[in-house]
Amino acid sequence: MKAAESGRREWGLAELVSRYGIVISFLVLFLILSFLSNNFLTSNNLVNVLRQVSINGVLAVGMTFVILTAGIDLSIGSILALAGAVAASLVTGGDAQPAVFAVIAGVLVGTACGVINGGLIAYFSVPPFVATLGLLSVARGATLLYSGGRPIPNLSPEFRWLGQGAVLGIPVPVIIFAIVFAIAYVTLRYSVYGRRVYAVGGNPRSAKTSGINTRGIVFSVYALMGGLAGLAGVMLTARTTSALPQAGIGYELDAIAAVVIGGTSLTGGIGRITYTLVGVLIIGMISNGLDLMGVSSYYQQIIKGSIIVLAVLIDRSKDRGEL
Amino acid sequence: MISSETPLNDVGTMGAAPLLLSADAVSKTFNKVAALIDGRIRLRAGTVNALCGGNGAGKSTFLNILMGLYRRDAGVIEIKGSEVEFASPAEALAGGVAIITQELSPFLDMTVAENLYLGREQRRSRLFVDDRKMITDAEELLARLKFPLPPTARLRDLSVAQAQLVEIAKAISRQSEILIMDEPTSAIGERETQILFDAIRNLTAQGVGIIYVSHRLTEIFEIADDYTVFRDGRHVDSGSIKDIDRLGLIRSIVGRDLLEHRRRPKADGKAEPVIEVKGFSRRGKFEGIDLTLHKGEILGLYGLLGSGRSEFVNSLYGTEPRDSGEIRLDGRPAQLKTPADSIRAGIALVTEDRKQTGLSLTASVAHNVTVANLPHYTRVGFLDERAERRSVADQVKRFSIKVASFDQAVQKLSGGNQQKVVLARCLDPKPRILICDEPTRGVDEGAKREIYAFLSAFVAEGNSVLMISSEVPEILGNSDRIIVFRRGRIAGEVIGGEATQEMLVHLAS
């Protein structure tokens, strides 16, 4: 009886590390940065970090859905740029439309791109890597064509508020991210749709046998990802005050990194969106903290990569026995 | 038969042939949980020793220790009289121990010869592969083993059993004298099993010792010379197979008396038809299938692997397409195009392979159980988790699934419990027609009995079951009627109570 109890306690600690490893990594990193930099732990800076991560956050939310179905979307950086350009073109110059039209247009353009990805992947069985790699190039080209390779400046103040404004001291991009995250959290955790996303990722054949429209689910996650990339494009454009044709290059990697740091399995079926949030914050915190400490960008890249791998290592230590 | 207290050396006819392998008091503990307490075995040259036991009996742990995957905590393992402790599968291979596992991993686009000599290719001028020498060597080896395989065939073109022969030949070519076969027949049909058994007989004739693990008692009595039984991590029984009968072995494995299962067939076949299938065809798979399933009936489908029976039920359920055919439910024409249609119509399918198609292994028990019936647990589009968990609790109790918690990942469960989760999922939407494709594959004897009992109870409530099984005793023991498939067509129908093994095998082949 005694042995069993002590055994249980030890198992409890192992369970704690394996279950919350990434959260522990986050807290440790947070403490280290607070200790090393005087300015890290200030409300201003923490708000900064949140604002800086909000765009990657929106992308990572969508990427979580995609990766849960064992997919990948490499095209989001290009979708983001295209959606940003289309949105900006509606609110530039003299005949600026209301900002809400631009937001809707951006999200629609993004969703349309996502629909192309999802259609190819779900209904024509093109591997996600290939389909989205194709759109990565196509959407970037479309952006350049649409904008003539030049920035679209002079955006209406109403539109710029989406990137620069604040409500009660909370920056608007942070509010947008919070809303997106909350909806995604409830969807994955409590909705039938969310459960089906997990089921399709865990074992598509089993999901099909269980009467789930697996193609429909796969299609929908790419459409959703596209829509969120469009929203992120609107946010980025509002923040940089111009739609830049080269915006968003490489953003897919940060979004994927955040999701993977959060412990979501690239083979699908396992993962939590709350941990994606932790992953997003870890990435944002690293850049911010290193900038604050005046670390040169050469070292920053090394440190960033190492911390990402280290965080995931801690998270995966539980599985080592099974390999 | 002897009890575990008796020293193993004196066992029955053992001792006639030289001992290849002996293991005593082998134990292993993970995280303070004892997986193996007292593992023992005696393997003589030129014999087959069947290692039996339910899931969780410690067989896998024991085999993994033999193969060098785990280190034992205590105990002695000797090969030909000298003690060994393998630190890796490579060392075990070098020590003459090879394993043929359930999941083969051959290189499908390489030839038999290339697979045989992968990693130790015959070379010319050190750099180049000497294909000709490799092929003649392979030919020689296969001829010596009497394996009917062409060395230049690509693995992709071989059957599962033939691929297993390649694995076996590979082990023999590495001078392995001890061969462990873990459920070698779980993926192959009757005829191929005979190919495998012929190969095993050839090997034992050449002095190889084989540890044979299988849940299929029929096979054990056909091929094994000796048996060894583990239960709850301990060696409980061993002896010569000719000194024990089927019931005695079951008793030893389960630890209590179990009668040979034989369900009493329903007396009258007059019940109303629930589902009628007419003219089902799918090109190259099956053709012109007509059958009727009645209320309160278990209808068995028997046939060799590739006879079209699994393809037929998958088409019926909607997971695979069909070219033609009509379905009538309760006498009315029905359109069943997708699994969702079938589920709505009250049909559930327990698929053939729980890992490939049955379960989401990484998901929790609860999520697996309810996945086919999610809309049932919603309130305004969101899941009512309390209602869901109540239902999961009911199902877990109904099938007595042993779980640590409902949130446990299904992959951590034993095979029998996994299969019960599949059943629970299929039953969650409360179907009235259950299609089971090999419902007890890889499940231990105790769990099998529970599944049979469930099926009996299920039809007793006025539901119906369509059951596929390759295990003749299983299909004979459970079915009211049996339809036999041969090469995509129905070869005949027999009444459950009157059928014999010979009748089924005759119709099927």
Next chain:
Amino acid sequence: MRVNRRLMLQAAGVAVALPMLIATAASAAPLRIAAIVQSLNTEYNVLWADAAKEHPALADGTATLTILDGRQDVLTQSNLFDTAITEKYDAIIFIPVDIDAGNEPLERARKAGIPVFGSNTVVSKTELYDAYINSNDVEAGEMLAKAVIDKAGDDAKIVILEGMIGQSAQVQRFQGIQNVLAGKPNVTVLGQNTANWSRAEAITLMENFLTANGDQIKGVLAENDEMAVGAIEGIRNYGLAPGSVPVAGVDGIKDALEAVKRGDQLMSILQDAKGQSQGAIDLALNKLIDGYKPRAAVWDANGGSLAWNEGKEQHYYVPWLAVTSANVDHVLSAH
């Protein structure tokens, strides 16, 4: 007025010369020029290409111009050289992505007998060019640093936003900044890091610089305008008034000029895209056609400030134009 009249005279001269030119050109197909640019993703390259396409020699059929997009990648550019060589272009104008990686493909073109002319950014082995025309990035760095320090004081604390490390514009502009700082020992550099020419990255970097150093920062040197505009956003986000911290950048992109007009940005240094692109085409045609008369407005022969000197020089510097509140309206109206 005088300028205009001269232009008109020039135009008249062209009109007279035109039939002659066509006569010479008609004897052979038009000269084919390939321009291998860095990336049509960047505003400056687009401006450069647009200006190049308006060169008068293209309109009259003397030459054709094909723009090949290097997509910000040294390998792509190298491949484009192979294409240009196989297609037997008469001349190549080259804006390399990388200062060193550009040497090798350039040598290949020369071996194939195709003259290569530099424009904007240059490779390290400038002797490989038949001729090249660019603006002096070291000079731009010097102008940048001087303007900010003049405004902020000789003991100012400043931050530097760098371009993509290793690219020639970054290397040389930073060299210019260092040249000035060497003479101002009391200036303190509080932070220095790359924002990869990107506005979005510059916003984040500037916010973090401000968080670390607060309002001690009295000046921002941005190695391009994208980053300067980003820095201004960062300053605004931090809660300081734009314009309260002097920011200077290089390139003269539209957003930066507007910022100068609003008083948010101290100075933008305008790179003369038209002068560089059309000048390079003139240098190429000068090599291909005997007795060629340059047509670009940048040359003194056509009223510009750059001495043509019969096209004998190997290296021409197009002067920078410092745009401040004093001349921004004039520049914007011409943009």
